[in-house]
Amino acid sequence: MPLLFPHLPRLAMAPWRLSGVVYSALLNDPRQLAALGDAVHQPPYKAPPLHPVLAVRPRNTLAGDGDAIGVPAGADAVCTGPGLGLVIGRTACRVPQAGALAWVAGYLVANDLHLPISSHYRPAVRQMARDGFCPLGPVVPGSKVADPDALAISLALDGAVVWRGHSGGRVRSVAQLLSAVTEWMTLQPGDVLLLGSSADTPPARPGQVMAVAIDGIGTLHNTLVAEAA
């Protein structure tokens, strides 16, 4: 298979390369729903989500460490999404929660970007599926990560740390998320599942260098560049 994404990280372990298939969990930080208050129970939502909320991150969104990412004319800022990604190691169908990490080949650093989203009712394809909006960074084998739900994550803009967070405290932990989504969709080796961004991550602006760091995994750098009108 020709290498479609030359800038995607290579894997130092089986399955040796990413498939290019990436899913991202949305609203997996309980504070994201809490911030909506009573609106969660009002139309159009009517009730909080029962099952994982996911987005497909299509191949045009994928980028690697060091890639510049275009911001469309008229957009002042991009919502950042520093977070953890799971690289699937073996065919994952109906993975039991206990022992789910055995299906994970490794972990990677991601920055799940989107333009501001005013409603969570419809898939935000125009805001999320933009070229380069899902950079994926350094990868380490699963054996290097003792507890994927206990990793410190930070975001620096132009070298200054502006946000500190954590992979834990999620609606669904790594094992819970992998188990829940593989009840209805099978993931293949090299597929990536992102644990999801956090409620309080700051925006970044054209010209800024974003650096997402996850303890024990590495740092993903990308520069935002303004696109011509």
Add this chain to the structure above:
Amino acid sequence: MTPARTTTAPTAPTARTARTARTARVAYSGAIHTASPIDGDSTARLRLADGRSVAEADVVWLPPFDVGTIIALGLNYADHVKELAKELTLPSTPGTHDEPLLFLKGPGSLVGHQAATRRPAGVAFMHYECELAVVIGRPARGVRAADAMAHVAGYTVCNDYAVRDHLENWYRPNLRVKNRDGGTVLGPWFVPAAEVPDPHALQLRTRVNGRTTQQGSTAQMIHRVPALIEYLSSFMTLQPGDVLLTGTPDGVVNVNEGDEVVCEIDGIGSLVNHIVGDTVFGRQDNPCASST
């Protein structure tokens, strides 16, 4: 996801298949082959690229091209909008040209012609959606509608299943409704664009166990193919092998285990799918259990 070889279709018809340059991808005798119809556009017998002649039932039909990003439209036929109006929690006005309702699907949901799709036990409403699938043939970024059709390689038929019981109002339609294993059926043929003079003059229909349950015309689309390519390419680069599933007209009905579902578009193909139950997939067949 294999990229750009997509356009596996030959550029010119061979002598044997002079009537059509449509192609299938099938597994046969331990390998994957490109195949062409032997008799008109009938699926009954196929000629493999290596010269072998094989019967429809002796091959495993795969999606007919290397599928990239799968971009689907909801509510793109005015009559279907009306059909679903009761359950929408926000108004959607038939005939208006709001921003298209798009959702994306993953390659794990793909199956080909004559495949089986699982109906989870305990759900009340799982339905097919017969759709014209538009296959991109040239990269497209910032393409205007007037130039868009030059980026289309060809067409196939899609059956874009949904399990409505699983609808939740967050990024709806959510992936549990739409991105299920076996829920995106494509085929049987990749039909080159040159054989389809007007993609908005095609009759489509679905038959369940031989009874016609859905009928429509691609003329009724709210967002047409050139406008969709302009819209999509305004924010994302479309690549060869990416496919647009252009939505379905009204007439979606529940399907049950054992049903044969045929989605048909005149001039493109008849796509057959079989509904099977949980036990085939080694899942406990317990109608009282909460379904997944």
